[in-house]
Amino acid sequence: MEKPTLPKGTRDFGPAQMAKRQFILNHIRQVFQTYGFLPLETPAMENLSTLTGKYGEEGDQLLFKILNSGDFLKEADTTLMGNRDSKSLASVISEKGLRYDLTVPFARYVVMNRHDITFPFKRYQIQPVWRADRPQKGRYREFYQCDADVVGTDSLLCEAEIILMITEVFQRLNIADYTIKLNHRGILTGLAEVAHAQANESSLFVAIDKLDKIGEDKVRDELLTRGIDREGIERVFSVLNFKGTTADKQSFLQTQFAASPNGQKGLREVAEVLMLLQRYGGTAEHVEFDLALARGLSYYTGCIFEVKINHVAIGSVSGGGRYDNLTGMFGMPGVSGVGFSFGVDRLYDALEELAAFPQETTRSTTVLLAHFDEATRTFALGAAARLRARGIATEVYPDLVKIKKQLEFADKKKVRFTVVIGADELTSGQLTVKTMETGEQQKMTLEELIQRLG
């Protein structure tokens, strides 16, 4: 018999992990909902025509493709097969693929339902996505994204609300030391103008985004090899190395970007977001205006965000930004959107490292009813029904086995209370209730137990 294994880059989540994951997801979901975001789910698979061309050439290669059903080679061109032309052959034998992210399916949904959707449309989506990447630390082939996006409004209120939601989620997750990095695409463009590097803007952004990871010297090297001249590099760093408060940075950039409409727009919008945040009564205590934040992705056009947990060696746990033309790729131009997402897996690792999961997440059933024979088990069934009716998670050990075994089971399953029901208890009505954590035992009636737990 072959030993069963998992496909590369995938994981099982056992009960203990699920409890912790759900703790995270429930808080995220609740926060999304209190800000008026509504749930959306889309199919795991999309037509390949929907997916390809949306993530660049590299992204297309990371798409998992689904083989057509039936005799999929029947229609295939024999010359393609003869030439072993995988790329062309793939488009003939595969019409569907697994979704690569939640943003493109969302755009597809918005375009398909544009007449039924009331804009501005706020949706959140928590589902797995798949990438045929080579797995590594914190990087999987199947992982969950939790996205929240608003489409159909330019208002910077949305950006301010994103900061509020991030703050609230972290508060609920009991994470205190984190930084919400905020920047604006216009400021990056202004920076490229200052450096006279408009021509290879994206090379500039990709390189400076690595600043806090690889350091200034290596970024300088990379900028040189990417064809930005020394003078430009000096100018870039003269801006990036400016230290000071957000207000200091704003007035400094005001002079730097005097001739840059893009830079001006960026500054104006960042200022407005911070102002709106304040009017909401939100705190900017965790917000850092970070000029080097670039988030490689080229489709952002306005504010960009990234959240890092301090003193935890994990990449960003959340990120997002504004994009002006999400639905344009499906022929519906002019819809502005802003969105962000939480990386559940990384939040999980971070909480584990900070030991910040509350104890409740490790508990399971509240009460186990242990018994000695047919008669006491029968009594347990009725008792279980009454406990359950009060919403108390209860189970009856199903088999007639030794009490030792039942307690062992309760211990392993981290049940909170075991109720021992024997002949004595049956006649007196005084049940033996054992608190598993302490080992203490108390006699009480079923009524008293229900009262105490309900």
Added chain:
RNA sequence: GUGAAUGUAGCUCAGUUGGUUAGAGCACCAGAUUGUGAUUCUGGGGGUCGCGGGUUCAAGUCCCGUCUUUCACCCCA
């Protein structure tokens, strides 16, 4: 896609210059204890040494291939 490491019991790992019947801890099962778990003691089950080939009198150990997992780069959550 590029480069590197790894693989021995369910898990974490020992295993000498190639040399008897491959070990430990944890986990699991049973008993000590016929009304009490997590602590203690005793006993037990469990291995195609990733897979395939080669060298050798002899391979867990050396060589080649292959797969897996992990790490770094690219990119990304």
